[in-house]
Amino acid sequence: MAETIAVVDYGMGNLRSVAKALSHVAPKSTVQVSSEASVIKNADRVVFPGQGAARDCMKHLRSYELQDVVADAFYNKPFLGICMGLQVLFEHSEENAGIPCLGLVQGDVRGFIKDPDRPHCKIPHMGWNNVQQVAAHPLWHNIADGAHFYFVHSYYVAPELAQWNAGETDYLNRFTCVIARDNVFATQFHPEKSADDGLQLLHNFAHWKLT
Amino acid sequence: MALAKRLIPCLDVDAGRVVKGVNFVDIVDAGDPVEAAKRYGDAGADELTFLDITASNDNRDTIIDVVEAVAAQVFIPLTVGGGIRSVADIRRLLNAGADKVGINTAAVTNPQLVREASDHFGNQCIVVAIDAKSVETPEGSPERFEIFTHGGRKPTGLDAVAWAVKMAESGAGELLLTSMDRDGTKIGFNLPLTRAVAEAVDIPVIASGGVGNLQHLCDGITEGGADAVLAASIFHFGEYTIGEAKAAMHQAGIEVRQ
Numbered sequence: 001m002a003e004t005i006a007v008v009d010y011g012m013g014n015l016r017s018v019a020k021a022l023s024h025v026a027p028k029s030t031v032q033v034s035s036e037a038s039v040i041k042n043a044d045r046v047v048f049p050g051q052g053a054a055r056d057c058m059k060h061l062r063s064y065e066l067q068d069v070v071a072d073a074f075y076n077k078p079f080l081g082i083c084m085g086l087q088v089l090f091e092h093s094e095e096n097a098g099i100p101c102l103g104l105v106q107g108d109v110r111g112f113i114k115d116p117d118r119p120h121c122k123i124p125h126m127g128w129n130n131v132q133q134v135a136a137h138p139l140w141h142n143i144a145d146g147a148h149f150y151f152v153h154s155y156y157v158a159p160e161l162a163q164w165n166a167g168e169t170d171y172l173n174r175f176t177c178v179i180a181r182d183n184v185f186a187t188q189f190h191p192e193k194s195a196d197d198g199l200q201l202l203h204n205f206a207h208w209k210l211t
Numbered sequence: 212m213a214l215a216k217r218l219i220p221c222l223d224v225d226a227g228r229v230v231k232g233v234n235f236v237d238i239v240d241a242g243d244p245v246e247a248a249k250r251y252g253d254a255g256a257d258e259l260t261f262l263d264i265t266a267s268n269d270n271r272d273t274i275i276d277v278v279e280a281v282a283a284q285v286f287i288p289l290t291v292g293g294g295i296r297s298v299a300d301i302r303r304l305l306n307a308g309a310d311k312v313g314i315n316t317a318a319v320t321n322p323q324l325v326r327e328a329s330d331h332f333g334n335q336c337i338v339v340a341i342d343a344k345s346v347e348t349p350e351g352s353p354e355r356f357e358i359f360t361h362g363g364r365k366p367t368g369l370d371a372v373a374w375a376v377k378m379a380e381s382g383a384g385e386l387l388l389t390s391m392d393r394d395g396t397k398i399g400f401n402l403p404l405t406r407a408v409a410e411a412v413d414i415p416v417i418a419s420g421g422v423g424n425l426q427h428l429c430d431g432i433t434e435g436g437a438d439a440v441l442a443a444s445i446f447h448f449g450e451y452t453i454g455e456a457k458a459a460m461h462q463a464g465i466e467v468r469q
Contacts, residue, residue, distance in 0.1 A: 014306055020308075024283075125214065126335060127439075129214045148215060170213070195252065
């Protein structure tokens with residue numbers, strides 16, 4: 001039977017691009033954009049995207065009653081977080097005067113602070129920046145260390161444990177832009193908007209075999 | 212290693228078809244927005260901008276089909292501008308697959324729209340397009356730039372730099388600054404205008420209008436202080452490729468994605 005990839009839809013942003021990019025790299029898989037807990041629970045792989053503010057993301061996750069099923073996927077199957085789908089995995093975000101998040105990864109989410117010595121570093125961090133691969137991972141397959149990916153964000157994650165760290169970027173400060181462990185990979189950048197390297201990453205995810 | 216400066220080809224779309232020609236050697240249908248977008252994407256464009264110039268209201272919805280078709284096959288950020296007047300217009304374009312929308316005339320006639328749109332969708336997807344020209348000032352007084360609407364025909368009396376600051380404060384995430392006095396001239400951006408706006412705001416500025424060669428693209432960034440450069444005709448008519456432009460920018464010491 002064909003594999004299914006569920007894209008978690010909790011009303012935070014347009015998921016068409018993510019779904020189209022996944023279908024593009026995994027034509028044999030069934031990509032389902034869904035708010036249904038049962039669909040997400042039964043999927044072979046789960047993509048957890050998200051755009052917007054931390055407060056709204058958490059509010060929507062609660063109102064869609066998807067916290068448990070997202071946590072279940074996070075512990076049990078190939079799981080790809082994107083942008084806010086990375087940030088809300090953490091314990092706490094500074095955004096919106098402080099928001100408790102899912103707490104699946106120890107650490108917090110911090111806002112960029114403008115640096116008068118680097119006036120050209122505007123906030124949000126928007127555009128193509130280099131990603132240093134600081135840990136080997138199957139999802140980096142065929143992607144050059146230092147490749148450019150497309151970012152749009154004003155907050156960044158700070159994991160407590162260094163072993164979560166799989167990718168770093170320099171902008172105002174050096175920050176973790178990818179976390180990875182076991183079955184989990186989550187990116188601050190948007191692979192679905194990052195041209196060939198982004199598609200390669202999604203391809204690697206869609207074909208990732210857990211060992 | 213730093214945030215790359217962006218190179219953005221712009222395609223004019225009329226009733227769902229690319230106009231003004233896209234001259235790729237082996238392109239089958241130059242008017243097909245998907246084919247043109249794919250070529251630019253494959254060539255290394257950092258983003259794409261579609262400008263909907265459809266005049267007839269009957270054909271307005273064709274841009275939605277274009278965005279859907281392009282977004283299904285081109286995986287770089289996509290901006291759509293032209294004729295946007297309401298939050299509902301913006302929602303439809305974003306739902307169709309656009310990542311950002313460009314608001315031009317509507318921002319002048321209804322500045323509240325920028326605030327509303329930014330509150331609804333986040334400032335990262337709201338690009339305010341500013342069309343400006345240098346205007347005559349008495350001898351000895353500083354240079355002045357004024358906003359024009361309706362394709363550069365209608366003066367507004369608004370000072371371009373003050374307007375740029377106001378738009379940034381209203382929630383614009385980026386400014387697409389077109390040197391109207393240079394558009395189509397191929398003599399380069401209005402660099403004093405570009406620099407004045409880029410220095411006045413702390414959101415990214417995309418320079419547009421007047422590009423005739425690769426040095427002009429570089430100047431927009433190194434002299435004008437822009438974060439991105441947009442061009443249409445030099446790419447459409449095959450004078451230069453995206454790759455050549457990126458190479459020239461790199462050569463000029465500009466960080467680019469290659």
